Amino acid sequence: MEVDGHQLPDEDWRIEKMERSSAGLRATVVNARAGLSAIVQCRPGRGNELLWAMTLRNDGTAPVTATLLFPLLRGVQLGNAGDTWYLFGKRGGIINRADLSLREPLGDSHPLQVDGFFSPRSGVALACMTHDTVAQHHFLRMAKSAAGGAWSRNIISGSGAGSSFTATGGGPECARGRLESHFRRPTAAGWAPGSNRRRPSPCGKRTFAFAAKNAHYEAFNDARARGDIMTPVERTRKYLGQCDYMHLFGWAASRKFGDWGDYDHYDETVGGQVWFSDQIKQAQAQGVGVGPLSGWLSKLR
Numbered sequence: 001m002e003v004d005g006h007q008l009p010d011e012d013w014r015i016e017k018m019e020r021s022s023a024g025l026r027a028t029v030v031n032a033r034a035g036l037s038a039i040v041q042c043r044p045g046r047g048n049e050l051l052w053a054m055t056l057r058n059d060g061t062a063p064v065t066a067t068l069l070f071p072l073l074r075g076v077q078l079g080n081a082g083d084t085w086y087l088f089g090k091r092g093g094i095i096n097r098a099d100l101s102l103r104e105p106l107g108d109s110h111p112l113q114v115d116g117f118f119s120p121r122s123g124v125a126l127a128c129m130t131h132d133t134v135a136q137h138h139f140l141r142m143a144k145s146a147a148g149g150a151w152s153r154n155i156i157s158g159s160g161a162g163s164s165f166t167a168t169g170g171g172p173e174c175a176r177g178r179l180e181s182h183f184r185r186p187t188a189a190g191w192a193p194g195s196n197r198r199r200p201s202p203c204g205k206r207t208f209a210f211a212a213k214n215a216h217y218e219a220f221n222d223a224r225a226r227g228d229i230m231t232p233v234e235r236t237r238k239y240l241g242q243c244d245y246m247h248l249f250g251w252a253a254s255r256k257f258g259d260w261g262d263y264d265h266y267d268e269t270v271g272g273q274v275w276f277s278d279q280i281k282q283a284q285a286q287g288v289g290v291g292p293l294s295g296w297l298s299k300l301r
Helices: 230-240 273-285
Strands: 014-021 024-031 036-044 050-058 064-076 085-088 094-096 100-105 114-119 124-129 139-145 148-159 164-176 210-214 245-249
Touching: 050 064, 064 124, 085 139, 094 100, 114 148, 210 230, 230 245, 230 273
Parallel strands: 210 245
Antiparallel strands: 014 024, 024 036, 036 050, 050 164, 064 148, 085 094, 085 114, 100 139, 114 124, 124 164, 139 148
């Protein structure tokens, strides 16, 4: 916990009460110097998941603005630090094992509520999920160093004298088993199996036309105009002679629900599910690949 930019020392906290039951663990911790107390709960979730919650109370006489680092994981090593990889769910996603330190707010820049660590060598994965259902503003921090991985949910809260604040929904989950790779080595236009020679790429034999369109609501007032795929496809063919792929930026942006994470408002965003699905099918029937998301598009077929 940080107050006025300074992290409170561990030795200033004292466990006042510890309760264990079939429902999990409940601990009351007190920081007399800062005038704070907290109730920390840990209970089992689904499978091998652990769910954490904290209620922080200001027992002092003056208002306090604190930053809760909760839950806080440090020194995560799955086998060893070198074998520990991480997934950080910011926009675009980061999967690596190099040293780093990142802090992103949940939302547009970090749309996913899951981060984690994994080890391909040992087949172990640790998922860090926030389970936020009340849009509690917070930051997500992930770091990696020679000491291992670190992850925390950083929540800035203000509490007046005698008031409390609850941080809910954080939960790490650990899974053990074989981690299957979803990447396969390209052979049609890439490296030939068992050879260091690269096969000729079709890109050297013909050209490809990539078309893109900003379908954000700030670019189009009419929802059907946002979901119109065939008009830019035909325009690209008119001026370039062909169109191989059509990508839509901002197709899921909603004035009410935001740009990321909620893709079910077809009437508002792309002129209706039937209209948008028909546009996609027309393009695909003519051999034109369509973005944005293949997994999401499968729901329309």
